[in-house]
Amino acid sequence: MEVTDIRPILAPAISFACTGLVFLMGRSTFWRRFWSLGAATAKLVVVMSMLPGTLKGTVYVFKLLDFTPGIGLGFRADALGMFFAVVSSTLWLITTIYAIGYMKPEHAKVRFFGFFALCVSTTIGIAFAENLLTLFLFYETLTICTYPLVIHEETPEAMKAGRKYLTYTLIGGAFVLLGSIVTYQMAGTLTLSKPGILSLSSGVGPLTWLFIALVAGFGVKAAIMPLHGWLPSAMVAPTPVSALLHAVAVVKAGAFGLLRVIYNVYGVELLKNLPVINWLAYLAAFTILAGSFIAIYQDNFKRRLAYSTVSQLSYIILGAALLTPYGATAAIAHIANQAFAKITMFFVAGSIQRTTGKTQIHELAGIGYRMPFTMAAYTVAALSFIGVPLFAGFVTKWYLSLGALQSGQWWFVLVMVASSLLNAAYWLPIIYLAWFKAPPGTRLELHEASPTLLLPTLLCAVYVILLGLTTQVPGLPFSLAQAAVKFVFGM
């Protein structure tokens, strides 16, 4: 049932207004914090207020204006979009608190918080986009407004990373644009409200090339290998940026775009006739393993996190490419599971850097004695990535393996097992270093991160456990993912 409602546009509009207010009044520390936190809270409330309706099957739509004759700037909060929106608006609030603590000694804070809010605004726009053109609009805007965040330090290294980031993502954007144009020509519409708008009558060849273009476009932000090069370099950005944008907003925008392409542009039934989808699955499996292999050799904490992100994102893509209901469940659920676990890790890395100045992994010996709570949160996230039951990551691996079996491709289960081992190989040494290897001769004093850094970290860790324990996490119920799957598979 579709209901016209202002809330799907209100959610991005709140962050957009926040950007304006931060730029206008942000020179005062109080107002900058007030508007950032206020808008994050208001947005979370707006998104959450739609949740009961979405769970009952109501789809909230709002058509703002006709962009070109026939294609409108439309917003539509369906189950899949809501899932992404709930995750990102929850994490925006948490990250804002963290960023306020983290950014205290930094420069250009007005610019930082202004563009920070703008990024989240566009992320919600991506989540609620009613058609491919609206999605593209926000996808490109996201690229532009993350640029000032990536180069925040303004050092030559940051500028170089920024250039690399723009090169990758803008080329990706160009592919999305081309794909949208061809889709419009083939289907005569760009709506994302149906389980598939293309049909086999366009021919297997053109459909395959179109699919490659769209996957290449969204795959850049989703960091599928070999399109992942920008992600590790972009780690030069301040930690809250890396956390929110490179674990949640930007990379998930790519993954979410791919889900939209697979489920709403092509549709599951059509893709079963296209062999190219198998290649996407192979590529995702390769990325899962290769990303992990590279991560093992990284000594810089944030770089190891970056390669882990590359690897983890491909879980989502693999799940979607399996074209089975269980695979889809895993793909959608992993948007949340990866986000909460990865953001916990980024918070930990940032807290350690701010509190002790350490950025390399080999320096972390005995850190567990100095920062026990922070490292406890890290341990939770690490166990989740390894896929230990009762943690969020296990849920994904379980459903992904079921999905692989459902599609008769049992070897993907082996990929899952191998990935678990690899995850253990690069997360466990840090746990060992932190808790069991106190450097001899030095007295380790308790020196925790400041509360604004510690509380968000712990909160995210709690979410990681909740997501693994129960299907009824407050504000993030599992049934939302299942509703999306049911729609996609017409169940």
Place this chain on the structure above:
Amino acid sequence: MTPSSLLVGIIVVPLAGAVLTPVIGGKAGKHAWTWATTVMVATSVIAAALVNQVARTGPFSAYLGGWERPYGIELRFDEFSASVAVICLLGLLAIVFSQKYAAKELPPARLGTYYTLLLLNLTGMLGFVVTGDLFNLFVFMEILSLSGYALVAISGERTAEMAAFKYLVMGAVSSLLVLFAIGLLYALTGSLNMADISDRLTGSAEVPAMLALALLTTGFMVKAALFPLHVWLPDAHAIAPSPVSAILSGLVVKTGLLGMIRVYQIYYGAKVLDLSSLNTVLVWLGAISIVMGAFFAIFQEDIKMMLAYSTISNIGYIVMGLGLASQYGIIGATVHIFNHALIKATLFLGAGALIYQTGYRNLSDLRGVGRSMPFTTAAISVGAISIVGMPPTAGFLCKWYIALGAVQAGHPVFGVALVFGALFIFVYYIRMVNSFYFQAPIHPEILEVKEAPLTMLAPVLILAALCLAMGLLGRIPLSFIEPAVTRLLGTLGG
């Protein structure tokens, strides 16, 4: 006021204004600015009334002295003529912007001349787009070209004179070609009225018709600065005073393209020739223009030089769209004629404000200016985002439509060229934005510079707002121009 008198008024009012400027402007041009602004406001009102009329009733004509065509002179106002609105708006804003700028850059004795020439130039363009007579078209083209040469040279500096001379030589050759073609068409058909020529051309000899077409196309493409006929443009546009650059880059080059649309109207209607080979050439030249313009722009340090090269790229978009000869392609191209005018005027006027306030024109010298002139640089950034075709700005819709047109015409390759050419353009605009905001200033005193005065800031901000509005409300110009394009392609017999 009847539509006919409005049509006459849109030429007579600015023309009379131009002629009277030296008289009313007084010694040392004290009142010239006030007078020129008043004239442009009046002209803009007439333009608005005309556009409103054509939106309600479709194309209409005025016959001078009551002589019907083909005997008398016809003024014809169709949807393409609605560019009068953009011409008036840009003209008005450029004149408003000139108040402080011209007073500083020009010797006082030339102020009166400056405003006279600006008004004459605008008169030429307004006449060019509303006339239905081919010879009048040529006359108006000469008015706007001659005043254009003078405006480039007006600062009296040696480089300006050289640039103006180069512009003059190329412009004169192009005028000659157009004039020769008009003579040929007159010899073929015995008429100078465009609609009439189109009717009579049917069934006439192919070779002279083809020669006339080739001459017209070449002539207009020199005016439009399509690669490889662009060599006059960068110097002329970069050296002219900034308000003039905005007019030249935003409007004057477009007259070449609007002229080309008139040529299409004649030839598509006449069905005397198959235009597909011409279109193929234009599409290719358009694609090359996009890439070459962007390529040259990357190496420019001077902000206005960079903007000038970027015009060549954008002309490439438009020519490509026209050459694709598909519904979407031509709609996109036509709307980009208007939209690029707004965008480029934003950029040139913004750059002018920066140069006026700081005295620097190189990108590296301008580092850090974003902190001291936040509004101007924000407006320029909006213009930059718009010109590279980021949604939801004005530039995006045209890119979308022209690329869609390429797919529609069965040449998706050109869509690819267009979309990736736009990325190339991004390279140098990001350099500009970087130097405004993210790089440490070379000249520390740039941080002390004040924001531009209101007469400069207001036009720039209005234009930047329009760059956004024309993207979000893009359906208005798109659906406005659609019937005209349908008619044009309908005569093609498709």
